[in-house]
Amino acid sequence: MKVKIFDEGHEKDLEESINEFLKDIDYVIDIKYQVAISVFAEEQVYCFSAMVLYK
Numbered sequence: 001m002k003v004k005i006f007d008e009g010h011e012k013d014l015e016e017s018i019n020e021f022l023k024d025i026d027y028v029i030d031i032k033y034q035v036a037i038s039v040f041a042e043e044q045v046y047c048f049s050a051m052v053l054y055k
Helices: 011-022
Strands: 002-008 028-040 043-054
Touching: 002 011, 011 043
Parallel strands: none
Antiparallel strands: 002 043, 028 043
């Protein structure tokens, strides 16, 4: 089993990164998805991440 971690600032970027990675993968065990939000001054900062478990 192997693990690949993705971390992007926008959900569409995360989607594109994962889809590109999965083109070369034969067997996906699981995908874990997470969103984190923080506030810095008057700006909201989003972090979209995923962990792909694969063989």
